Amino acid sequence: MSARLFVVPGSHPSVAARLMLERKGVPYRRVDLVPMVAKPILRALRFPRATVPALIVDGRRVQGSREIARALEEARPEPPLYPAGAARRRAVEDAERWGDELLQPVARRLAWWALRRDPSTLGSYAEGARLGVPLGLAVKTAPPIIWGAAHFNRATDAAIRADLAALPGMLDRVDAWIEEGVLGGEEPSAADFQIGTSIRLLMTFDDLRPAIESRPCGEMARRVVPSFPGHVGPAFPREWLAESAIPPVRSK
Numbered sequence: 148m149s150a151r152l153f154v155v156p157g158s159h160p161s162v163a164a165r166l167m168l169e170r171k172g173v174p175y176r177r178v179d180l181v182p183m184v185a186k187p188i189l190r191a192l193r194f195p196r197a198t199v200p201a202l203i204v205d206g207r208r209v210q211g212s213r214e215i216a217r218a219l220e221e222a223r224p225e226p227p228l229y230p231a232g233a234a235r236r237r238a239v240e241d242a243e244r245w246g247d248e249l250l251q252p253v254a255r256r257l258a259w260w261a262l263r264r265d266p267s268t269l270g271s272y273a274e275g276a277r278l279g280v281p282l283g284l285a286v287k288t289a290p291p292i293i294w295g296a297a298h299f300n301r302a303t304d305a306a307i308r309a310d311l312a313a314l315p316g317m318l319d320r321v322d323a324w325i326e327e328g329v330l331g332g333e334e335p336s337a338a339d340f341q342i343g344t345s346i347r348l349l350m351t352f353d354d355l356r357p358a359i360e361s362r363p364c365g366e367m368a369r370r371v372v373p374s375f376p377g378h379v380g381p382a383f384p385r386e387w388l389a390e391s392a393i394p395p396v397r398s399k
């Protein structure tokens with residue numbers, strides 16, 4: 148089995164795909180792409196959509212973190228990414244879908260909003276990436292890309308305020324799944340990788356990490372995703388954090 152995985156540095160579903168390939172023991176070559184510039188490249192590579200993660204495995208194109216999880220499970224069933232038993236599998240798939248459709252975009256919007264506010268933090272997410280240009284140059288030329296990505300992902304002030312307000316409820320939901328045994332089992336599932344990587348991206352924000360890291364979801368994310376690049380200092384307005392029940396950790 149030979150695989151090429153196309154990613155964007157700091158992209159949480161890209162990290163999920165990478166961890167699932169590694170969990171399955173599939174050797175792969177990682178191709179780092181610059182955000183936004185990735186879109187035409189993926190189209191040129193004949194992927195149906197313009198998003199990462201995108202995988203070419205034995206000549207087959209598989210795009211999207213959930214699709215990649217399924218393709219890997221089919222090609223190499225051990226160790227499993229989904230539990231045996233229809234009811235348990237359905238519960239894990241429901242959590243995985245929620246992670247992909249709801250939590251993942253919240254973490255993405257918050258990241259682009261914060262990067263637009265301080266583009267210099269972009270470099271921290273690209274640690275170890277091979278972008279074909281020196282990191283310093285990539286960071287210097289990044290502002291238009293960041294603005295484009297923030298616009299494309301609709302990372303408006305109103306959206307970010309709503310995301311921050313919704314976040315405590317979302318974290319409660321993940322904690323409840325852990326309590327029920329749907330997430331955070333001994334063997335990591337596709338849903339753990341899907342949700343754990345979004346939680347890890349959220350934990351790169353100084354504003355959010357203290358409220359997350361000691362919760363069950365924070366512990367699960369650290370275990371399933373031992374390392375995740377990136378660091379953003381205080382970024383969100385104090386009153387938005389106060390509204391969201393995420394305790395502000397600084398005075399501003």
Ligand SMILES: N[C@@H](CCC(=O)N[C@@H](CS)C(=O)NCC(=O)O)C(=O)O
Pocket residue numbers: 155158159160161181182183184185186197198199200210211212213247251255296
């Ligand atoms: N939910 C999908 C979508 C992934 C997605 O939107 N990925 C972002 C990066 S996190 C992307 O490709 N953005 C386009 C770009 O950066 O050019 C998945 O899990 O694969």
